[in-house]
Amino acid sequence: LTPASLGDDRLADAFEGLQDLAFLQTPLEAGEFVVRLLGELIPSEAVSVALYDINAHELRFVACSGVGAAERKGDAVPTNVGIMGRSLKNYVRPTRVSDVASDKAYDPGIDGRVGLEVHTLLARPLASGERLLGAVQLLNRRDDFEFSLADENLLVYIADRLSDFLEKAKARGNPKRSAAR
Numbered sequence: 001l002t003p004a005s006l007g008d009d010r011l012a013d014a015f016e017g018l019q020d021l022a023f024l025q026t027p028l029e030a031g032e033f034v035v036r037l038l039g040e041l042i043p044s045e046a047v048s049v050a051l052y053d054i055n056a057h058e059l060r061f062v063a064c065s066g067v068g069a070a071e072r073k074g075d076a077v078p079t080n081v082g083i084m085g086r087s088l089k090n091y092v093r094p095t096r097v098s099d100v101a102s103d104k105a106y107d108p109g110i111d112g113r114v115g116l117e118v119h120t121l122l123a124r125p126l127a128s129g130e131r132l133l134g135a136v137q138l139l140n141r142r143d144d145f146e147f148s149l150a151d152e153n154l155l156v157y158i159a160d161r162l163s164d165f166l167e168k169a170k171a172r173g174n175p176k177r178s179a180a181r
Contacts (some may be wrong), residue, residue, distance in 0.1 A: 010041045010154050017041075018161045027051055030165045031063035031134075034158060038138060039065050041158075042122070042151050045140035046113050048072060049162070052079070052132045059084070059135055066139070068113030082110030084135060087123040094124040094155050098146040113139060122147040124159040128167040136162070 031049035046066035050059035087095035126134035
């Protein structure tokens with residue numbers, strides 16, 4: 001197997017797995033589902049989904065797996081600090097960092113996990129158009145030294161599907177918006 005074919009195989013697995021999003025009801029359920037799916041397709045020491053709170057202008061971690069998951073879940077972090085804050089400025093490509101310790105933007109309280117020495121990071125905003133909905137973060141790729149371009153592409157696909165779900169869930173929860181469509 002080549003890295004390219006592995007990426008293609010995982011993309012097909014993601015496409016098939018993401019069909020189950022249609023049966024979920026809440027953003028929390030979708031976040032937990034995506035954390036599990038990413039954990040299978042891009043094995044990492046820690047995976048998180050955070051949702052954006054527009055009133056507080058912060059991300060709140062709602063679904064987490066791996067090292068420090070219990071401590072991270074429920075945490076709120078500002079959207080303008082750390083590597084995560086930097087990643088929120090680019091809705092097109094994920095932020096991939098191969099040497100987190102040397103990145104000047106790294107903030108362990110924002111980008112890290114309790115009990116985990118972070119070496120590599122892959123993050124992507126969840127967005128609808130220019131509107132921030134949340135973020136996905138993966139820390140320390142297992143079985144490889146760093147996250148690959150194939151991992152990036154897979155994250156883009158999965159994050160875009162989760163963003164679609166979150167946008168639809170928001171519309172369902174807002175009768176005025178649903179009626180306007």
